[in-house]
Amino acid sequence: MYFVNPNVKSLYRTSYQESRKDYIRLDMNENPEGLPLSFFNKVMSGISPELLSMYPEKMDLINKISESVNFKSDNIVLTNGSDDAIRLVFEVFGEPGKKVISVSPTFEMYSVYTKMYGLSYCPIEYDQDFKLDIKTLIDSIDEKTSIVILLNPNSPIGEPWKEDDIRKIIKRASENGALVVIDEAYHFFYDITFVTMVSEYQNVIVFRTFSKLLSIAGLRIGYAVSNSEIAHVLSNASSTYPVNAIALRFAEELMEHPNIIEELKMTEQEGRRFLLSKLRENQYDHYYNSGNYILVKSKKDPKVIFEELKKRGILIKTYSHPILSEWIRITTGSIYTLDRFWNEFKNVDTTSTDC
Structure with a gap:
């Protein structure tokens, strides 16, 4: 069998x-x-048989993202949507038998991948007023913790994270050898980003996606930002061509047209x-x-x-x-x-x- x-x-x-x-x-x-029709038609006019016959080339987009987030290209990992980024993190850094600390309710796929990779999902619950006890979350991070998940803002409830609380969580996780994922899927709708913490701490990964405001969920493209060491091992675990050529072209054009x-x-x-x-x-x-x-x-x-x-x-x-x-x-x-x-x-x- x-x-x-x-x-x-x-x-x-x-x-x-x-x-x-x-x-x-x-x-x-x-x-x-979806995207404005005139923009969509302009991008589609550049989709040629030759482009589709080639394996995708991702460095142009990586360089554009690198410039926009003010990090080097070796800090960027392209992924097949945020789901792919989540999977890669669990595959590379999820230690079977250890805990994943998150909040509840939140994006369901974090629970799914926790179970898929043999970890224990330990969410901290919001109360009836949609408030969270930050101290309870911080205290739950211990030597048995592998990954801490923070969505900013969190869908569907919870106030956006305060910088002081984020720093306390990251430091606590670092002391216990745990990684912190900051999922910024909704960052275009909220001015505050924590991507700069990638350069301050060695245990932080930030996720971004083109699926929400940028309107190409059907093309499945996102990216992770982290230090070069983490980015390198995530790239090692990634497929050779994680993002298709049409997705790359649309993402490039969006980056070029603020x-x-x-x-x-x-x-x-x-x-x-x-x-x-x-x-x-x-x-x-x-x-x-x-x-x-x-x-x-x-x-x-x-x-x-x-x-x-x-x-x-x-x-x-x-x-x-x-x-x-x-x-x-x-x-x-x-x-x-x-x-x-x-x-x-x-x-x-x-x-x-x-x-």
């Missing part, structure tokens, strides 16, 4: 199996509208302000923590809201986690998209279901 890794065989995975392409997608924190990035930021900010104002005007409990998503406490059961909005061509996020069971999460986008959502949501959430 062939061997199957027992950690993988027993792993519980969920995914949305139905097609999402014909919906307004406000469920996964992608850009609901005006497009600013346009995307402005569009999201306008839409977010619109939705927040509607929620306040209509006295909805809501929560926003600097990402491209807003939590809303609906009047009706979130599962009912999900199904009714789905019938109307809109997808949202609901949760089974106890402190989020009464909330829905909405991905922010343009005023046009969020106005469509608001009108349908208001109708669904206020219409009586009595017979």
